Amino acid sequence: MNAPAATVRDLPHALHDADRFTAQLAGRRPAVFLDYDGVLTPIVDRPEDALISDGMRDTVRALARRCPVCVVSGRDRTVVQQLMGIDDLVVAGSHGFDIWSPQEGTIAHDAGSGFSDLIAKVTDRLRSDLGAVPGVVIEPKKASVALHYRLVDPDQHPRTAATVDAVLAEYEGQLKVTPGKMVYELQPKIDWNKGRAVEYLLTTLGLDSDDVVPLYLGDDVTDEDAFRVLSGRGVGIIVGHPDDPEVAGRPTAADFVLSSPAEVERLLSTLAR
CATH class of the missing domain: 3.30.70.1020 (Trehalose-6-phosphate phosphatase related protein; domain 2)
Incomplete structure (x- = not known):
């Protein structure tokens, strides 16, 4: 019989249980994949109001100097870039249908066109x-x-x-x-989602080696595909407060939890050191 799926309340905390989190890295270099809404910014009533804070922007930039950082969002790729005010990160927009890197520009793949x-x-x-x-x-x-x-x-x-x-x-x-x-x-209706996009990026960017540990931070149902893809090979972190009814009771394949974007910023700052 399969074990029951975990919920946010079941998971160790990536900051409070720092020893368990650090053990997952096992000396490997991280490659960090970040959702935008709910992770780099709080969820807001109107999508256009989800602006990244100056502190979070500085933290993401500092982390990107330390290790590969990719943003994987359901938003249009160009919209995410405008909201972030950062133009030198790999961004997979529209749930990974539209992938762009500062070195290559648009990264073509079969799922990305024709619709x-x-x-x-x-x-x-x-x-x-x-x-x-x-x-x-x-x-x-x-x-x-x-x-x-x-x-x-x-x-x-x-x-x-x-x-x-x-x-x-x-x-x-x-x-x-x-x-x-x-x-x-x-x-x-094709077999493409954030998880498939993360797999594609790991291969395309040369990050699918044993010395790299991929970390994925997300808050929504669409991020579960990425958590499942990284199960056993990376670390999934769901962002959501245990008292939030939109998150708390939902089954998750993540390994750790953070309660808010403010805690995300703290973790990313630690990784950037």
Whole structure:
């Protein structure tokens, strides 16, 4: 029988249980993969308000001088770069569909193109059906479209869910939905996610060697694919407070927990020394 999945409350803390965390590194050099929202910035009501603090920006830059640092986000890659104000990191946007490095520019891969018409049609459909609903935020991206409903009256939540179901039925076999924190992410139905993107980056950047330990910090359901990919070969750290109902009871494949972006900054500062 499989052991029950861990939750945030079950996990050791990456700062408070520092000896256990350091033992996982085992003298290897880290390669750090970071989600953006909820990790480098707190979750906010409006996506455009998620601006990185000066202290976090300085910490990420200092860490990048010490070891490889990649940002892996559901956001559009160019949007993440603008919000961070950092243009010399590897960034995988749109859940890894759009990968860019400062040395090579766009890093092409088979999953990264060919979906613009599909996403445009889906975006138009969502705007037509839900654009007038107060609080709805429809965020088109290079290879997906996000439907945010954090500011929507709870009475309208069934309507948003029903619209997503209707769109999936209309484009059956072409789309999948990835739920997140008060957001539905509609993506092309292919075998690609943040975990696959991390695997691809480890190989492409020459980081898949025994002397490298990949660390992945994320807070959302979409980050679980990366935690699973790194199980047994790296370290997954989920960012979320044990009292946060959006995180606390959710099963996770992460190895450690941090409660907030402020604690993320403390850990990254330690790694940067």
